[in-house]
Amino acid sequence: MRIDIITVLPELLKSPFEASILRRAIDKGLVEVYTHNLRDYASDNYRTIDDYQFGGGAGMVMMIEPIDRCISKLKTEREYDEVIYMTPDGNTLNQKISNQLSLAENIIILCGHYKGVDQRVRDRFITREISIGDYVLSGGELGAAVLCDSIIRLIPGVLNDETSALTDSFQDNLLAPPVYTRPAEYKGWKVPGVLLSGNFPEIEKWREEQAYLRTRERRPDLLDE
Ligand SMILES: C[S@@+](CC[C@H](N)C(=O)[O-])C[C@H]1O[C@@H](n2cnc3c(N)ncnc32)[C@H](O)[C@@H]1O
Numbered sequence: 001m002r003i004d005i006i007t008v009l010p011e012l013l014k015s016p017f018e019a020s021i022l023r024r025a026i027d028k029g030l031v032e033v034y035t036h037n038l039r040d041y042a043s044d045n046y047r048t049i050d051d052y053q054f055g056g057g058a059g060m061v062m063m064i065e066p067i068d069r070c071i072s073k074l075k076t077e078r079e080y081d082e083v084i085y086m087t088p089d090g091n092t093l094n095q096k097i098s099n100q101l102s103l104a105e106n107i108i109i110l111c112g113h114y115k116g117v118d119q120r121v122r123d124r125f126i127t128r129e130i131s132i133g134d135y136v137l138s139g140g141e142l143g144a145a146v147l148c149d150s151i152i153r154l155i156p157g158v159l160n161d162e163t164s165a166l167t168d169s170f171q172d173n174l175l176a177p178p179v180y181t182r183p184a185e186y187k188g189w190k191v192p193g194v195l196l197s198g199n200f201p202e203i204e205k206w207r208e209e210q211a212y213l214r215t216r217e218r219r220p221d222l223l224d225e
Contacts, residue, residue: 002078
């Protein structure tokens with residue numbers, strides 16, 4: 001998979017890809033992530049990428065021209081499955097969306113700033129709009145990093161044990177069951193005996209029950225789905 005991220009703040013997108021699972025995925029060649037500084041596509045010496053809103057009002061708007069240039073250049077080099085705009089009024093990111101996007105070959109992610117991008121960008125170039133939740137961030141970069149993490153960890157070969165992602169919350173509309181590790185007893189607090197029994201069908205049954213109970217308690221809406 002290849003991910004191209006269009007941003008005015010490429011420095012904000014460095015550290016998420018420099019550690020842990022995302023770093024390993026890049027090192028293994030399972031994903032390529034490139035950032036493109038939108039200012040490199042501006043047409044003036046000041047590298048301007050924003051302007052005042054038509055109609056007046058507080059806040060600048062990201063101009064269509066540099067974005068068009070950047071996306072068009074990328075599209076001459078390869079085909080993209082999706083051109084995603086990070087925006088609070090997009091579809092809220094969930095595991096289903098991440099699962100779908102993890103199957104894509106090439107995606108572009110556009111990060112907004114200020115009041116967002118000129119609506120014509122959204123109308124003409126964007127195939128999918130994604131929000132990471134009902135709150136407003138200053139820019140799309142942190143949302144893009146969240147989106148990338150949720151997608152990349154699902155690419156086959158990225159996690160050491162691929163079955164791990166399948167047993168995470170939301171994969172089957174259930175939350176994950178509780179987990180424990182050594183010591184089996186700490187300050188008198190014991191791990192549930194079934195997990196130490198070695199009886200794997202029983203352990204599996206216990207985990208399914210716990211996942212169901214936790215989902216019913218915390219996210220009953222998932223059970224309706
Ligand atoms: C200050 S916000 C603009 C908010 C916009 N005026 C609105 O009210 O919908 C600047 C940029 O941050 C990003 N952003 C903010 N909140 C986000 C969220 N919840 N999910 C994804 N991106 C977000 C978007 O790229 C957005 O264009």
